[in-house]
Amino acid sequence: xxxxxxxxxxxxxxxxxxxxxxxxxxxxxxxxxxxxxxxxxxxxxxxxxxxxxxxxxxxxxxxxxxxxxxxxxxxxxxxxxxxxxxxxxxxxxxxxxxxxxxxxxxxxxxxxxxxxxxxxxxxxxxxxxxxxxxxxxxxxxxxxxxxxxxxxxxxxxxxxxxxxxxxxxxxxxxxxxxxxxxxxxxxxxxxxxxxxxxxxxxxxxxxxxxxxxxxxxxxxxxxxxxxxxxxxxxxxxxxxxxxxxxxxxxxxxxxxxxxxxxxxxxxxxxxxxxxxxxxxxxxxxxxxxxxxxxxxxxxxxxxxxxxxxxxxxxxxxxxxxxxxxxxxxx
Ligand code: NAP
Numbered sequence: 001x002x003x004x005x006x007x008x009x010x011x012x013x014x015x016x017x018x019x020x021x022x023x024x025x026x027x028x029x030x031x032x033x034x035x036x037x038x039x040x041x042x043x044x045x046x047x048x049x050x051x052x053x054x055x056x057x058x059x060x061x062x063x064x065x066x067x068x069x070x071x072x073x074x075x076x077x078x079x080x081x082x083x084x085x086x087x088x089x090x091x092x093x094x095x096x097x098x099x100x101x102x103x104x105x106x107x108x109x110x111x112x113x114x115x116x117x118x119x120x121x122x123x124x125x126x127x128x129x130x131x132x133x134x135x136x137x138x139x140x141x142x143x144x145x146x147x148x149x150x151x152x153x154x155x156x157x158x159x160x161x162x163x164x165x166x167x168x169x170x171x172x173x174x175x176x177x178x179x180x181x182x183x184x185x186x187x188x189x190x191x192x193x194x195x196x197x198x199x200x201x202x203x204x205x206x207x208x209x210x211x212x213x214x215x216x217x218x219x220x221x222x223x224x225x226x227x228x229x230x231x232x233x234x235x236x237x238x239x240x241x242x243x244x245x246x247x248x249x250x251x252x253x254x255x256x257x258x259x260x261x262x263x264x265x266x267x268x269x270x271x272x273x274x275x276x277x278x279x280x281x282x283x284x285x286x287x288x289x290x291x292x293x294x295x296x297x298x299x300x301x302x303x304x305x306x307x308x309x310x311x312x313x314x315x316x317x318x319x320x321x322x323x324x325x326x327x328x329x330x
C-alpha cells in the first residue's frame with residue numbers, strides 16, 4: 001500500500017505558494033506492536049499551519065524542511081496492533097497531511113460519530129469549536145445583555161463564538177470580508193449586525209451598533225480591526241486575543257497602537273491557547289453537539305477534494321475564499 005504525503009519543501013515568504021510543498025509517495029511499513037494504521041478521511045486546514053511553516057516557533061515547534069506537513073485530521077482505523085483501538089474505530093489527532101498515518105495511539109481521540117458526522121470532529125466539535133467555546137466562555141466571561149464584537153466572524157471559530165454568545169443572551173456584532181458572509185452571519189448565525197470590513201467604515205459601523213462600547217472583543221484578525229475595537233471598549237471590557245490572521249503572512253506582526261484604551265476601560269486583554277483546555281473538551285463537545293441537535297447552532301463546511309490540492313486549499317484561508325470550516329477530503 002502507498003501513502004501519499006505532503007511535505008514542506010521550503011519556507012514561505014508571505015502567502016503560501018504551491019512550490020512550498022512537495023507531493024510524495026512512500027510505502028506503508030508493517031505495523032509494530034502497539035501501532036495502528038489510520039486511513040485519513042478529512043484533513044483540517046487551519047490558519048496556524050502558516051505559523052508552523054516558519055523556522056521559528058509559535059506555541060509549537062515549526063515543521064522541519066522535508067517533513068510531513070503538520071495537520072489535524074480525522075480517519076478510520078484500518079489495522080491495529082494496539083489493544084486500545086479496533087479496526088473500524090474513528091479517530092482524530094495530529095495525523096499530518098497524508099492519506100495514511102501510523103500512530104502509537106497516544107495522542108489520538110476516539111470519536112463517537114453518533115454525536116455528529118466525522119468531519120465535524122475536526123471542526124465545530126474539534127479544535128476550532130473548542131477554541132470558540134473556551135475562548136469565549138472562560139476568557140470572555142459573557143453575561144446576558146452584554147455586547148460582543150467578533151473579528152473574522154464568518155470563520156469556523158468566529159461563527160461558533162457568535163452563536164454561543166447569542167445562546168448566552170448577548171448582542172453580537174461581527175466582521176467578515178464579503179456581502180455573502182455578512183448575510184450568512186445575520187440570517188443563519190442569528191447575529192445582530194455584520195460589518196463588511198472590505199467595503200464599510202468599520203469604526204462608524206461599530207459606533208452605530210455599539211454606541212455604549214463593546215464588553216467583549218473576540219479577535220481572530222488583529223491589525224486595524226483590533227485597533228478600532230480597542231478604541232471602543234466599554235468599562236470592564238474583556239479582549240480575547242485568539243488569532244491575528246491579517247498578520248500571519250507578514251515578516252513581523254504589528255501590535256496595536258490603541259492599547260492604552262485597555263487602561264481607560266479598566267479592561268483585560270487575554271490570550272487563549274485551546275490546548276490548555278484538553279481535559280475539559282468532553283463537556284464542550286457535549287454542549288455543542290446538543291446545540292447542533294436542537295437547531296440552536298449550525299456549522300458550515302467548505303470541503304475540497306484530493307490531497308494534491310492541499311497547497312491551493314490552504315491558500316484560501318488567507319484570500320478569504322473559504323466559506324465555512326475548510327477541509328480536504330482524501
Ligand atoms: P477561518 O476564519 O475559518 O478562515 C480564515 C478567514 O480569515 C478567511 O476566510 C478570511 O475571512 C479571514 N481573513 C484572511 N485574511 C484576512 C485579513 N488579512 N484580514 C481579515 N480577515 C482575514 O479560520 P479559523 O480556523 O476560524 O481561525 C480563526 C482565527 O482563530 C485565526 O486567527 C486562527 O489562527 C485562530 N485560532 C486560534 C486558536 C488558539 O488556540 N488560539 C485555535 C484555532 C484558531 P474573510 O472573508 O472574512 O476575510
